[in-house]
Amino acid sequence: MKPRHDQILDTVLELLRGVAGDWEFDGQLTSDTRLFADLAFESLDLVVLGAAVQEHFGQKFPFAEFFAEIGQRAVRDLTVREWVEFIDGHLQDGNARGLSPATIVSEAV
Amino acid sequence: MAAFMRTMDRFLMTQQSLIGLTHRGGERLPFIETVLREAAGESLVARCTIDLEKCPLLRDHTLGRHVSADDPDLPAFPIVPFTMLMETMAEAAVTLAPELRLTGMRDVRVHRWLAVDRGPITLEIHASRMQSGYVAVRVFDADASLETPVCEGGIVLDAAYPPAPLADEVELIDAQPYKWPADRLYDEAMFHGPSFRGVASVDAVGEAGAHGTLVSAGSGRSGAADAHGFVTDVVLLDQPGQLVGFWASQLLDRGFVVLPSRMKSLQLFGPTPPAGRALRCNARIARIGDQQLRSTLEIVEPDGRVWARLEGWEDRRFDLAPDAFRLLLRPREVMLSQPWNLPLDALVLERAVTRRIGLDLFAPGWLSAHGGLWARVLASIVLGRQERVRWHALKLPERRRIEWLLGRIAAKDAVREYVRQRSALTLHPADIELVPDQLGRPVVRGAWADRGGPVPLISISHADGVAVAIAADADRAGGIGIDLERVGRINRRIEQLAFTADEQALLDSVAAPQRDAWALRLWCAKEAAAKTTGEGFAAGVGAFAVEEMDTRSGGVKIRFSGRDRERQRATVSTAQEGEWIVAACAAAIREGVAT
Numbered sequence: 001m002k003p004r005h006d007q008i009l010d011t012v013l014e015l016l017r018g019v020a021g022d023w024e025f026d027g028q029l030t031s032d033t034r035l036f037a038d039l040a041f042e043s044l045d046l047v048v049l050g051a052a053v054q055e056h057f058g059q060k061f062p063f064a065e066f067f068a069e070i071g072q073r074a075v076r077d078l079t080v081r082e083w084v085e086f087i088d089g090h091l092q093d094g095n096a097r098g099l100s101p102a103t104i105v106s107e108a109v
Numbered sequence: 110m111a112a113f114m115r116t117m118d119r120f121l122m123t124q125q126s127l128i129g130l131t132h133r134g135g136e137r138l139p140f141i142e143t144v145l146r147e148a149a150g151e152s153l154v155a156r157c158t159i160d161l162e163k164c165p166l167l168r169d170h171t172l173g174r175h176v177s178a179d180d181p182d183l184p185a186f187p188i189v190p191f192t193m194l195m196e197t198m199a200e201a202a203v204t205l206a207p208e209l210r211l212t213g214m215r216d217v218r219v220h221r222w223l224a225v226d227r228g229p230i231t232l233e234i235h236a237s238r239m240q241s242g243y244v245a246v247r248v249f250d251a252d253a254s255l256e257t258p259v260c261e262g263g264i265v266l267d268a269a270y271p272p273a274p275l276a277d278e279v280e281l282i283d284a285q286p287y288k289w290p291a292d293r294l295y296d297e298a299m300f301h302g303p304s305f306r307g308v309a310s311v312d313a314v315g316e317a318g319a320h321g322t323l324v325s326a327g328s329g330r331s332g333a334a335d336a337h338g339f340v341t342d343v344v345l346l347d348q349p350g351q352l353v354g355f356w357a358s359q360l361l362d363r364g365f366v367v368l369p370s371r372m373k374s375l376q377l378f379g380p381t382p383p384a385g386r387a388l389r390c391n392a393r394i395a396r397i398g399d400q401q402l403r404s405t406l407e408i409v410e411p412d413g414r415v416w417a418r419l420e421g422w423e424d425r426r427f428d429l430a431p432d433a434f435r436l437l438l439r440p441r442e443v444m445l446s447q448p449w450n451l452p453l454d455a456l457v458l459e460r461a462v463t464r465r466i467g468l469d470l471f472a473p474g475w476l477s478a479h480g481g482l483w484a485r486v487l488a489s490i491v492l493g494r495q496e497r498v499r500w501h502a503l504k505l506p507e508r509r510r511i512e513w514l515l516g517r518i519a520a521k522d523a524v525r526e527y528v529r530q531r532s533a534l535t536l537h538p539a540d541i542e543l544v545p546d547q548l549g550r551p552v553v554r555g556a557w558a559d560r561g562g563p564v565p566l567i568s569i570s571h572a573d574g575v576a577v578a579i580a581a582d583a584d585r586a587g588g589i590g591i592d593l594e595r596v597g598r599i600n601r602r603i604e605q606l607a608f609t610a611d612e613q614a615l616l617d618s619v620a621a622p623q624r625d626a627w628a629l630r631l632w633c634a635k636e637a638a639a640k641t642t643g644e645g646f647a648a649g650v651g652a653f654a655v656e657e658m659d660t661r662s663g664g665v666k667i668r669f670s671g672r673d674r675e676r677q678r679a680t681v682s683t684a685q686e687g688e689w690i691v692a693a694c695a696a697a698i699r700e701g702v703a704t
Contacts, residue, residue: 040509042572044598044607044632051603063606071652 002091009084015052016080019045031081053087061090138200139338140234153201153236156251160229161187166343167225169302173437173490177539179556185300185437186489189223189230191369192346194248194260199341201236202244202264209242209266211340214375217262221480222368223250226489227501232259242266262372273378273414276407279391281315288359298358299351300437307348309387311355319356321390323348323408325382342381345388349406349419352392357402357426364426366434367402373421382416400426428472433487440490441537445470446522449577449691453682454662457695461581461589462527462565466519468511468574476511484511491518491538493555512571517543520569520578524553527580531563543567548643550588553580568640568693579693586695590640592633596688599628607632612655619660626685631655633692634665634681641679641696642669665692 003011013029016039035041050063066086070078142157161167161184170193173185199211223230231251235258238244243265247258289297291310304326312320326344350369357365382388389409397403406419429437436443446466453459468476476484488500496517503510521538528534534557542554551567558564565580566589579591604613612631619627635653656678657666663684669677681694 038504040505040513043636044594047607048598048603050606054606055602068652 005084005088008087008091009080011056012053012080012084012087015049015056019049019052029080031079031084033080034077035080035083036077049083057087057091059092061087138204138340140197140200140232141204145233150205151238153205153234155201155204155234155236156231157197157234158229158231159189160225164193164225166193166304169304169306170347171302171489172300172486173440174300174302175537176440176490177493177537178441179537179540180494183494183539184226184489186486187225188368189225190305190343190347191217191219191350191372192341192343194219194223195262195346195372195375196339196341196343197232197234197248198236198246198260198262198264200339201234201246202238202266203340205236205238205244206242206266209268210270211264212267212270212377213265214372215243215263215265216374217260217372219260219370220257221250221259222482223259224482224485226485226497236264239263270377270379273410273416274418275413276389276391276409276415277393277405279318279320279393281313281320282317284313284315285359287311287314287355294355297438298355301351305344305347305351307344308351308355308390311352314356314359316360317395318391318393318404319352321348321352321355321392323388323390325386325388326384345381345408346375346417346419349390349392349404349408349417350422350424352390352406353394353402353404353422353424356392356394357424361426364399364428366427366429367424368427369422370425371421371423372419374419376418376420377416378414378418379410379416382410387411388416397423402426427483428475429483430470430472433471436490437486440539441535444522444525446519446578448526449686451682451684451686451691451693452663453684453693454664455680455682455695457581457585457589458579458682458693460585461579461693461695462523462530463577463579463591463693464519464523464526465575465577466515466522467576468515477507481507481510484514487518488514491521493539493542495542495544508574512574512576515574515576516569516571516578519576520551520567520580523578523580524565524567527565528557528563534562536562543569546643550640550643568637570636570640570691575689577691581695585698586641587698588641588643588696590637590694590696592636592640592692594629594633594690596626596629596685596690599625599632601625604628609654615655615658623660626690627658627660629690630663630683630685630692631658631665633690634658634667634683634694637681637692637694638667638669638679638696641694667694 016029054060070076140157141155144155146154167187168184170190171185171187176185177183195214195217203211233249233251233255234246236244236246243263245263247261249255250259294308295301295306307323307326309322309324312322354367357367391407393405395403402424404422406422407415408417410416432443432445436445446464449463449465451463492500503513520543521541524541525536528536536557540555540557543551544554546552551569553564553567564583566583566586567578567580568589568591569578570591570593572593573595577591577593579589581589599607616624616628638653652670654668655665656668663682665681665683667679667681679694679696681692683692
């Protein structure tokens with residue numbers, strides 16, 4: 001069964017914390033957190049996060065198109081909410097292999 | 110003695126001019142600016158705002174100095190003196206007990222050092238009279254917290270001063286002369302500006318303490334407001350702590366930068382000595398562990414009797430990297446970064462200046478400890494006025510903020526070295542402003558550049574606590590880009606997202622043990638190429654495509670596509686040094702096109 005939107009959000013937040021490693025966050029991570037402006041993400045962080053998402057859900061996502069679309073924006077940034085909506089929109093039923101996000105990030109980075 | 114007299118004259122003249130500036134007249138004490146609540150004679154809540162304009166004394170109480178030639182008023186890191194917080198507390202107590210004299214203080218503790226580097230700060234002072242002659246005071250940083258004070262302590266008042274005892278003659282143990290003569294003390298060992306320079310000479314130091322000569326500036330009169338408006342002598346009371354600092358700079362080979370954090374008691378035996386009087390200062394100093402000093406300090410009148418006795422004076426020791434200390438003293442001469450001579454083979458890159466700096470220069474956690482105190486100090490030394498605004502507004506995770514700062518240091522040093530090689534100019538880091546152009550690329554600005562100094566192209570990258578910057582000739586390249594990553598960030602799964610099928614096929618030709626490192630080289634090469642345009646990776650994975658790579662030379666050919674740059678190509682130099690992959694790219698100047 002496909003995970004609910006809030007379950008995807010929880011997963012993404014946990015994967016984000018993993019990618020961000022030992023940074024100390026001043027504020028809480030929320031749906032409105034911007035990856036570049038607030039977390040100082042660099043492009044490779046985005047790719048590492050994408051790989052962790054694919055690993056977690058056990059399927060491929062059209063990240064190349066997603067990243068290219070971000071590149072066309074007037075303000076090149078994206079929020080956690082947009083990331084979750086992208087995953088929700090492309091997630092196929094029956095996926096989510098059940099690997100814990102922490103395991104995946106430790107494998108991926 | 111001549112040097113002593115010169116120092117004293119200069120100090121007194123500065124004091125006179127500052128007294129003119131800070132004189133307020135009237136009855137209100139300077140730090141009791143707005144009374145919020147008062148039960149006469151019992152309790153008081155008051156506020157005051159402190160900044161460099163209202164409190165010009167702070168300009169002479171900075172960590173670091175001489176940060177700019179082009180903007181002479183640009184302060185280093187103005188830290189509020191411990192004695193100024195003591196004054197704040199004393200004023201509250203005197204307001205509650207105007208009929209008594211201030212004769213001492215008890216257990217004054219500073220929980221957090223305050224500075225006005227980010228602009229004005231507002232103090233809220235809470236005072237309660239516990240007994241006729243004892244007022245408990247807590248001072249809050251109103252913008253931070255009204256629950257946790259930044260300092261607290263008790264103020265002692267009495268109808269008269271107690272009789273002055275004879276001075277305690279401190280046995281110095283292995284006494285030795287001081288390394289700096291009177292007229293060089295503050296140039297070589299301390300940061301204080303003219304109005305705080307009250308130590309006329311350090312006469313001898315030894316294992317157990319120091320003897321010095323002070324000169325009173327008459328900036329406070331215990332129990333009654335003087336021309337400064339102060340009830341204590343903020344400047345004179347600061348001097349014994351300075352003597353500890355001078356002692357530390359000779360006796361300690363590390364951790365010799367000290368800031369006071371606590372005082373068990375202060376006893377005053379008379380009114381503030383008049384301006385110009387020479388006083389002796391005896392310091393008995395003990396090391397507590399390797400991060401603290403505890404001292405008993407006396408200021409002694411010419412008749413051998415004690416005017417002020419400070420007991421249980423505790424200093425926190427800070428372990429500055431030796432280069433960081435030298436940078437604070439002489440920012441124009443010192444570079445914290447190191448040259449990084451990478452095997453970059455394109456002509457433009459060979460002539461470029463590359464510098465790196467890493468967190469490993471500092472003790473672990475040093476830049477983030479104490480509310481980021483030392484990161485703020487460094488920022489106040491190296492950043493120009495506009496950059497400081499940006500730094501203070503930067504809302505990033507702490508580690509990323511520090512990397513941003515390291516990136517600035519590397520870039521400014523690259524520009525300084527570039528300019529030094531090509532002109533007679535020696536630049537302060539703060540006089541090199543790095544501002545983003547409309548494409549987001551950093552651009553070098555400065556008054557020296559407006560006067561015709563050689564201005565390079567600049568690119569910055571940082572990863573995992575290390576920053577690197579490259580400065581290159583603007584007349585040989587249309588843009589410059591550098592990118593840095595630590596080996597191990599890309600593996601096969603990440604590769605599939607990071608590269609096109611053609612690029613992955615190129616990587617298939619690399620032997621397995623080297624593959625991940627080469628994948629990272631290609632990534633960095635694309636990033637470096639993208640940075641020459643200002644678009645970065647956000648233009649899309651396919652916008653900067655790897656066409657060829659040479660695993661022997663490290664050269665990577667990139668094709669730029671999309672937008673208006675079809676058919677443009679660049680060769681990127683890549684290198685691996687230890688666990689670091691670096692790529693640098695100089696884009697060709699495109700005829701007729703402003704890049």
